Amino acid sequence: xxxxxxxxxxxxxxxxxxxxxxxxxxxxxxxxxxxxxxxxxxxxxxxxxxxxxxxxxxxxxxxxxxxxxxxxxxxxxxxxxxxxxxxxxxxxxxxxxxxxxxxxxxxxxxxxxxxxxxxxxxxxxxxxxxxxxxxxxxxxxxxxxxxxxxxxxxxxxxxxxxxxxxxxxxxxxxxxxxxxxxxxxxxxxxxxxxxxxxxxxxxxxxxxxxxxxxxxxxxxxxxxxxxxxxxxxxxxxxxxxxxxxxxxxxxxxxxxxxxxxxxxxxxxxxxxxxxxxxxxxxxxxxxxxxxxxxxxxxxxxxxxxxxxxxxxxxxxxxxxxxxxxxxxxxxxx
Numbered sequence: 639x640x641x642x643x644x645x646x647x648x649x650x651x652x653x654x655x656x657x658x659x660x661x662x663x664x665x666x667x668x669x670x671x672x673x674x675x676x677x678x679x680x681x682x683x684x685x686x687x688x689x690x691x692x693x694x695x696x697x698x699x700x701x702x703x704x705x706x707x708x709x710x711x712x713x714x715x716x717x718x719x720x721x722x723x724x725x726x727x728x729x730x731x732x733x734x735x736x737x738x739x740x741x742x743x744x745x746x747x748x749x750x751x752x753x754x755x756x757x758x759x760x761x762x763x764x765x766x767x768x769x770x771x772x773x774x775x776x777x778x779x780x781x782x783x784x785x786x787x788x789x790x791x792x793x794x795x796x797x798x799x800x801x802x803x804x805x806x807x808x809x810x811x812x813x814x815x816x817x818x819x820x821x822x823x824x825x826x827x828x829x830x831x832x833x834x835x836x837x838x839x840x841x842x843x844x845x846x847x848x849x850x851x852x853x854x855x856x857x858x859x860x861x862x863x864x865x866x867x868x869x870x871x872x873x874x875x876x877x878x879x880x881x882x883x884x885x886x887x888x889x890x891x892x893x894x895x896x897x898x899x900x901x902x903x904x905x906x907x908x909x910x911x912x913x914x915x916x917x918x919x920x921x922x923x924x925x926x927x928x929x930x931x932x933x934x935x936x937x938x939x940x941x942x943x944x945x946x947x948x949x950x951x952x953x954x955x956x957x958x959x960x961x962x963x964x965x966x967x968x969x970x971x
Contacts, residue, residue: 639661639662639663639664639710639711640663640664640665640666640707640708640709640710640711641658641663641664641665641666641709641710641711641712641713642666642668642690642692642703642704642707642709642711642712642713643655643658643665643666643667643668643687643712643713643715644668644692644694644712644713644714644715644716645668645714645715645716645717645756646667646668646669646675646680646687646689646715647667647669647675647676647677647678647679647680648679648715648719648815648817649679649812649813649815649816649817649848650715650756650811650848650851650852650855651667651679651680651713651715652679652680652682652683652685652815653683653813653815653848653849653852654713654715654852654855654856655667655680655683655685655687656683656684656685657852657853657856658856659685659687661856663711664688665687665688666687666688666689666690666707666709667680667687667688667689667690668689668690668691668692668703668716669689669690669691669692670691670692670693671691671692671693671699675689677689679815682815683815690703690706690707691703692716694716694734694738694739694741694742695733695734695737695738695741696741697741697744697745700741700742700745701745704745704746704749704751709751710751710752711751711752711753711754711859712742712746712751712752712753712754713754713756713855713859714739714742714753714754714755714756715756716734716738717734717735717738717756717784717785718730718731718734718735718781718784719781719817720781720819721760721779721781721782721901722899722901724779724780724781724784725779725780725901725902727780728780731780731781731784732780732783732784732787733784734784735781735784735785735787735788736783736784736785736787736788736791737787738788739755739787739788739791739792740788740791743791743792743795743801743803746801747795747799747801748799750802751802752802752803752804752859752863753792753801753802753803753804754803754804754805754806754855754858754859755788755789755792755803755804755805755806756805756806756808756855757785757788757789757792757805757806757807757808757865758781758782758785758807758808759807759808759809759810759844759867759869759908759910760777760778760779760781760782760785760905760908761775761777761782761785761786761789761807762775762776762777762905762908763775763776763777763778763782763905764776764778764905764906764907767873767907767908767909768871768909768910768911769867769908769909769910769911770867770910770911770913770914771807771865771866771867771914775789778901778903778904778905779901779903779905782905789805789807789865792805793805793865796863801863802863803863804858804859804861804863804864804865804866805865805866806851806854806855806858806865806866806868807865807866807867807868807910808851808854808868808869809843809844809845809846809867809868809869809870809908809909809910810822810843810844810845810846810908811845811846811847811848811850811851811868812845812846812847812848812930812934813847813848813849813930813933813934814826814933814934814937814938815848816848816934821836821837821876821879822845822879822934823934823938824836825876825879825880825883826883826931826934826935826937826938827938827941827942828891829880829883829884829886829887829889829890829891829935829938830887830889830891830938830939830942831891832891832892833891833892833893833894834880834891834892834893834894835894835895835896835899836876836880836893836894836895836896836899837876837895837896837897837898837899837900837901838876838899838900838901838904839875839876839877839880839893839895840875840876840877840906841875841876841904841905841906841907842873842874842875842906842907842908842909843873843874843875843876843908844869844870844871844872844873844908844909844910845870845874845879845927845930846868846869846870846923846925846930847923847924847925847929847930847933849925850923850924850925851868851923853921854866854868854915854919854921855868857915857919857920857921858919861918861919864918866912866914866915866918866919867910867911867912867914867915868910868912868915868921869909869910869911869912870910870912870923870927871909871910871911871912872909872927873907873908873909874927879931880893882927882928882931882932883931883934883935885928886928886931886932886935886936887935887939
């Protein structure tokens with residue numbers, strides 16, 4: 639089996655690559671030609687994949703890559719992923735997150751290829767929790783709107799052309815591989831500082847572990863095409879996350895509210911009902927909220943310590959006097 643993963647360098651792409659390789663897949667990772675692929679997350683998991691150029695904004699490139707790789711399954715994880723930034727770049731966000739998916743759908747139309755599309759709980763907006771597959775979508779950001787366009791197109795292509803596409807409506811999922819721009823990773827690292835600047839502390843999210851969630855992605859493509867909510871069924875506020883991180887770290891910084899981290903339109907409360915995924919896919923999360931936070935905080939501490947040690951060694955190397963034989967002089971005297 640061959641799988642092509644867009645967004646392979648992110649946390650989901652790395653965990654999914656590891657999972658698929660364990661299942662015996664040959665995995666190809668798609669990256670933007672305009673940007674050198676950052677394979678740090680893949681390397682942290684000890685995973686190597688064959689990288690291929692893939693531009694969600696260019697139909698011919700998508701088609702050529704798919705024709706070359708000949709994948710049995712495509713996992714479209716690539717997107718503009720920062721919700722707050724989508725307010726500043728709405729046209730780009732909607733093109734990549736919405737029209738980019740349409741280009742992929744057109745490229746595989748009539749082909750025996752299964753497609754997983756990464757939909758998002760952000761499509762629900764402020765719909766009352768708990769949210770499931772039948773809950774009305776009321777997105778409150780250009781990011782959510784773009785994703786809803788893609789979600790609707792996937793459903794249309796499935797019904798109109800028999801395209802084998804499944805959408806995973808994933809609620810928030812985190813891990814130590816999460817980008818530093820996301821609030822959970824900001825907390826995991828910032829909990830070790832004296833102060834921690836955050837925005838809306840009362841926003842509630844349903845947080846799970848990315849490693850659990852990628853298993854649901856794979857399971858979807860082993861069943862008939864459909865849409866599934868993937869969530870833990872528990873919601874916690876940002877402030878809850880801070881407190882859990884403080885418990886894991888054994889310390890708590892001063893939390894400073896900075897209005898610049900608020901979105902123009904906030905999503906207040908997301909909590910998913912994954913009953914359908916449990917009943918049809920046999921999927922359930924295996925990591926608790928407390929376990930997730932503890933893992934992220936401990937990994938952050940290790941990363942901080944490693945970075946500090948490396949920086950100290952670098953400074954010592956630069957400042958130490960060098961003798962003619964190239965050996966550092968003894969500084970003990």
